[in-house]
Amino acid sequence: MTEPAPPTAPPTAQGPAPVVHVSVQAADFDIGAEIDRLTAGRADIGAVATFTGLVRDHAGGVPISGMELEHYPGMTEAALRAIADAARARWPLQGVTVIHRYGPLAPAARIVLVACASPHRGAAFEAAEFVMDYLKTRAPFWKKETTPEGARWVDAREADDEAAARWR
Amino acid sequence: MTEPAPPTAPPTAQGPAPVVHVSVQAADFDIGAEIDRLTAGRADIGAVATFTGLVRDHAGGVPISGMELEHYPGMTEAALRAIADAARARWPLQGVTVIHRYGPLAPAARIVLVACASPHRGAAFEAAEFVMDYLKTRAPFWKKETTPEGARWVDAREADDEAAARWR
């Protein structure tokens, strides 16, 4: 499910072409290794901002013993790549990594990693927030939490729509 | 130079007490290991935002072959701890890590790591930006860059003052 940047993308005066790495996977990921991949072989990056989402052991006061993450194979990868490309069009980014897991996940498990590399810290931070806000509202994933009263599908949150709306 | 949270801090209903980890060091750091330290032993964290600053190989069109980072031992650690505490007072954070290197650093070397853990992504992102903005304007570090014309002290940037001012 890994999609490297097209090999035809030309290098620029600022260094090699920006790299988009998107992966939808059941396996866990290694944040340090992903940042190394994002920054490897170039010395023109000044800032890397990352976001990692984790499974919480409670939600709104209800204990959560785990969750199942369902997704739409094919559309998911395309949606994540479109979000990464939108971020690259908006900020000067040297690389964008988006990794999202699916399947059963226990409390404290990593769910999602977004990492953005830029010459400048403001751009790196904003791009990572932008990717997360759009991912939350546009990437076809659905969470089903296991609670003491049984399993339940997580409801979409208005706050996530509002977070995404601020980038328009 | 590592300062763990005071052992007297009481655990809360949300889990163990928030942990502030501040280090000023010559050695490199391992981002993955630092995130593991920040999140270890708790399952109530939903979001970890990180920022890593790196040495760029050019600045304003001028090639940079390396830099020397000077700091004010004692005051630096206190300043970083005060910034981390200010972030904890402002956002619901379960942990804050601030690591800053000093001494000679080559292009692409890591300079600084800020990591904030929170139940919520907005708080994690904002806190990490806040810590970076205050660190840039209040922590006593000075960079001396090596250029083809010799070494030069880096000037403070007005943009950094403006970034810090937005949190007032």
Added chain:
Amino acid sequence: MQVLYFAWLRERVGAGREEIASDAPTVAALVEELRAKDERYALAFEDLSAVRVAVDQEAAEFDAPLAGVRELAFFPPVTGG
């Protein structure tokens, strides 16, 4: 046309994917056909404000035409991240 269902829509329909041959001109018309056909669909499409549509893996509306569509998907608002 392949029709896909995700999350609680999949559970209510009782299948994640099925082949459907229909002359319905739009997504909305197909939904009406399905609702009339079986209680499972009536339950799945009970509240359309909670249902999202993708046509050939792109987000779409209920008035989207179905001519030439190969893959149609129904799912609740997304909750990843």
Added chain:
Amino acid sequence: MQVLYFAWLRERVGAGREEIASDAPTVAALVEELRAKDERYALAFEDLSAVRVAVDQEAAEFDAPLAGVRELAFFPPVTGG
């Protein structure tokens, strides 16, 4: 009182740290004493708008009193991160 200098202030003064005994009531008064004493200080304190002060490791102003101060530091605006 220990007086510390950092970055280009350290280079101009020619020392990172020195013990200074002075009856100057404020930071500003001490700076005037130093300027008058030696060309190195005159150069370091040429443009006070580019000089920051810390008193006992806390940010301070040039009008800060020196009574009881153990450690005084002069440095340019910070450039870490």
